[in-house]
Amino acid sequence: MRQRLNPEVAKVLKRLHYPVDVILLCVRWYSAYPLSLWHLEEMMAERGIFVDHSTVHRWAIKLLPVLEKAFRRSKRKVGRSWRMDETYIRVRGEWKYLYRAVDKAGDTVDFLLRAHRDKAAARRFFEQAVERNGSPEKVTIDKSGSNVAALEALNVGRRKPIVVRQVKYLNNIVEQDHRAIKRRTKPMLGFRIFAAPASFSPASNSRT
Structure with missing residues (x-):
């Protein structure tokens, strides 16, 4: 084997x-x-x-x-319309932020665990997601100012800017995906090391 x-x-x-x-x-x-x-x-x-x-x-x-x-x-190619949001994960008794995006079909685009929820964290997530999956045509986000600022910074100098949408009902798909992760991580009572949730909390939902 x-x-x-x-x-x-x-x-x-x-x-x-x-x-x-x-x-x-x-x-x-x-x-x-x-x-x-x-x-x-x-x-x-x-x-x-x-x-x-x-x-x-x-x-x-x-x-x-x-x-x-x-x-x-071996991950299959994702769509060009992304839904992005972040959720909370407890690590060593402290809340950290798991940034995630799915395409409109619900396939996982990317994820990134960060210690803070701010423009720098959001921009790092988008840069990583674009590097690994190519540039999206549009990204739907919530009302978070840091996510908007990160996308605006990413658009500077781009010949074809990424369209930014803030439509709550369109983001339901990624918010529902977060619930599946919460159900998975709840029995663990949190993580002991920072790298652990980044390794497998989203893995159970990704479709390859």
Whole structure:
């Protein structure tokens, strides 16, 4: 099975001394469904597989960033009409800001976790999203002044500016997507490290 895996994923798995199918199953369930680490420990025990919840957590931390990079390389092209918004994620007891965008079909465009909610954070998100996915024709946002300012700054010097729309009902699709992430992250009771939510909270909703 290891021979069929992405080389970077296989390299990480090589250092984890446990059956590959068990590791991948635990990590997939943890990243895709609203399950706690303790839920997974019990579910594996019911199947005759004894693995500590802390071990599952270590697997997730090691594997998910690598899997996210592998999935991104095979990610299908997104549309040119984006819906962008940010939501809150608790990291070490403090609220951080997860910037996300989907296209009008609901496919994930990009995401970025930032410590602050301001123009600089929004602009960094848009620059990353454009670099990875190409420039959109239009972006629908909420009434956030920092998001408007970031897009206006991005439009400076562009031959074809990105159209900025502030239409609340059109942003329902990304707001509904946020709810799915909240359902996924609630059982975790927050994250311990800043990189963790950026690795897998949106991964369960992306369509590749």
